[in-house]
Amino acid sequence: MTDPTAAVLLIGDELLSGRTRDINLQQVAQYLEPLGIPVREARTVCDVQEEIVAAVNDLRAKYTYVFTTGGIGPTHDDITADAIAAAFGVGISEHPDAMRDMAARYAAMNTEFTAPRRRMARVPHGAILIANPVSGAPGFQTGNVFTLAGVPQIARAMLEDIGHRLETGAVIHKVTVRGKGLREGDLATRLGEIAKEFPAVGIGSYPWYGSIEDHGVALVARSPDKSALASVQTELETLARSLGADPEITT
Template sequence: MDERRVKAGVLVIGDEILSGRTHDVNIRQIAQFLSPLGITLGEARIVSDDQDAIVEAVRALSARWDYVFTTGGIGPTHDDITADAIAAAFDRTIDVREDALGILREWYAKSGTELTPARLRMARIPDGASLIANPVTGAPGFQVENVFVLAGVPKIARGMLEDVAGRLRGGVVTQSLAVRLENVREGDIANRLGELADAMPDVSFGSYPWFQELPDGSLSRGVELVARSSDLAALEQAGEALKALAGHR
């Protein structure tokens, strides 16, 4: 672990996400997985099952961030085009690879399932890529340069991350604390919060309104203030300053 800032991008791929049919949880779980490793998310994008869109996004994210994680589009159906798009993004050929094929054969043999031509698509890996183990269904993901290609199903993606962790070089770990203020509106503390942000450049501040319905039907409200920093002394100071905001409205 070193003191440099390490950031990652996430690319969520799939028409089902953009249509609202499927709710994405991968951005959150990737962020939560990376945080203790000293890696924070700098950007997240969602694109459709369109090769040109995937290629464009992968190239941009790969150039901008230390690591990139894609989710979705590596299954057996016709619209699973992520592997081809990644190959195109890095100008690599792609075909069924023996190591990936061997993994699929072993998994399907255990369950007595036929390895159909459609399922063979999951053994198509860009040339030179490193495989990512899939402990849930066997079908591997892969890594090309700084891009890690994961499945879209959250449980599978989470399992794949375990194989990725050892390949990542983390930086300084960012810590956070939250202060919950009741009967406070954002407008009440906006100016003071802005002053704190200016005075403490090593701390990132966030403001998040909350609402809660009480048993009598009335509404309780307030603001949760969050401070984030890798400097623990500065973070502690920020926490005390946030608690004092309630008295400086």
């Protein structure tokens, strides 16, 4: 596999209401980028099973991998596991390995392994568990869909049990040329010319504005071709200097 792609499906009413700010998309994308697996699409859906099923089936048909976050906790609105099972047309029940590990963990904490907690051991039939070193309740892989917790700390920890399962693509190298005082309107024409001259390099322009004294543009170039990327870096530095900025470089 040379060009794997990924999508992220964020699940939860709390995200759509604005009550909770998502950072899982950023975490997943940053984890996958060094593996050469770009995230091509992200969606957010509510806690409605039909909506989750439709989104999962659409995304898993379009992309190599799908990562879902949220909805695998112990409460009534944690319906992601059931939705994944429905999307794949399989049953769902308590996984014996998950039950064993979770029972041992709660016993060690002198905490009752209640029915709501047992809900977190339910996974679609045929799914492979994803380890959760933070709180114990596992995620799971069903086909090309990886189902992670919504709590960012747990979702990030779960990713460590996923990397070895993925077929990687070409590693994307990146360089950022940051110019204080630059304005997009001044550099747009030349930036477009550079993009046409180097079609193998993706170039993005990202302005920031902190105050009148603190503003500018960060020019970010990405490519699997190190040689082309180096050439583009030189062009971007030259562009920044031509507009009176002293370029700051990060990779």
